[in-house]
Amino acid sequence: MDQYMQLFQGTAFSSQSSKEIQILKDYLFAINAEGMIEKVVAPEDAEYHPLLEAYQGKSNFHRLTEGQYLLPGFIDLHVHAPQWAQSGTALDIPLYDWLNTYTFPLESKFADLDFAEKVYDDLVSTLLANGTTTVLYFATVHKEASLLLAELCAKKGQRGLVGKVVMDDPAQNPEYYRDADTNLALVDTEEFILAVRELAKTVKQGIYPVVTPRFIPSCTNEALEGLGKLAAKYDAYVQSHCSESDWAHGYVRDRFDKNDAFALHDFGLLREKSVMAHCNFLDEPDADLFAETGTAIAHCPVSNAYFANSVIPVAHFHAKGIDIGLGTDISGGFSPSLFDNVRQAVISSRMLEDGVDPSLPAHERGVPDSRITIDEAFYLATAGGGESLSLPIGRLQQNYAWDVQIIDTKLPSAKLPIFDENEDLHGIFEKIMYLARPENIREVWVQGMKVHSR
Secondary structure, three states, rough: OOOOEEEEEEEEEEEOOOOOOEEEEEEEEEEEOOOOOEEEEEEOOOOHHHHHHHHHOOOEEEOOOEEEEEEEEEEHHHHHHHHHOOOOOOOOHHHHHHHHHHHHHHHHHHHHHHHHHHHHHHHHHHHHHOOOOEEEEEEEOOOHHHHHHHHHHHHHHOOEEOOOOOOOOOOOHHHHHHHOOHHHHHHHHHHHHHHHHHHOOOOOOOOEEEEEEHHHHHHHHHHHHHHHHHHHHOOEEEEEEEEHHHHHHHHHHHHHOOOHHHHHHOOOOOOOOOEEOOOOOOOOOHHHHHHHOOEEEEEEEHHHHHHOOOOOOOOHHHHHOOOOEEEHHHEOOOOOOOHHHHHHHHHHHHHHOOOOOOOHHHHHHOOOOOOHHHHHHHHHOOHHHHHOOOOOOOOOOOOOOOOOEEOOOOHHHEEEEEOOOOOOHHHHHHHHHOOHHHHEEEEEEEEOOOEOOO
């Protein structure tokens, strides 16, 4: 009977579907040596009590205490790692000005590996402490610093998908911060891919290289074409920004006489392993192309409120069969917490459905059927992110990675308002999603390894 590396007992919340959660009350979760969930056992199952008896009292048995609950680890599909150093800064100016006045000068500093290590070390630890177990990262143009970020993910136990950013167009990027030339950008990207693949052999949780054109405005046609070929050659993940704002969307239309989605697709950058950030201005043919190619959307609701000039119709795109997950978009989004982005995703969707201009009649004010529920937003942060990355993560079920956060609702300094001993478990789930703070996250596990505790 004693065949598993770890056995956990407790009540868990996971996504049943994109619309509703599954409540697993007092279940057992058996974790194997690879850090995968080998068995999920309900209290009424015949092996429940024999398993309990075999493991109770042993160091590899973990029983949650009263008021503690299991959630899947969160999956953040869009983080600009260097921008952690400017989070909360200058969010009141337009995107183009923000990039050139604040962001590019900051990112240029990551040529200094000591500075890069200081920022990246703190960021990875902060995201783990916020319950985020998998992250899709933009680094900078610097190959060595980008590899350092991947190494820190490996060392700290986070599942990291890391991209060395390509910005090679001299006409669009500042002289002090860009790739020296197109050829070097492509050579560096290929060397980065190979180095990260070697690093990945040393870890259980997975570290992945990502082909990363910053966005079309920062890249020459030659670079975009070369990156598409590298993605195909190595079957690599791809990430970029797509139709984020009026400015970015308009720039691509002026340059190519087509929308971002079709321009990216022409360069081989929309594929099953592609995740595009924002996508607020996709039209119907764009959305159909995403569904057809298997390209996912990283929805960044906090950041979009500052820089996107619109509210993305998440419910509409989801109904078309597009995979969608959530991103913090540090630092266009000020918060490192996907809890905050889950909440904002619900709020923004309600504002889109109800409309925001009170001078219009109610029936003309909004976009019908736009709202999403807290269950749906939770799905985006967990299972939706896993599906966007085509990885077995984001659900607490058999053959998925044991990536979890243990939430304590009874913590004296951050107690949730649960006063009825028999409170409905779905109600408790909702209170966790709306009210939990980082201190409520007592432990975080990735691939069966504890990576954070407080």
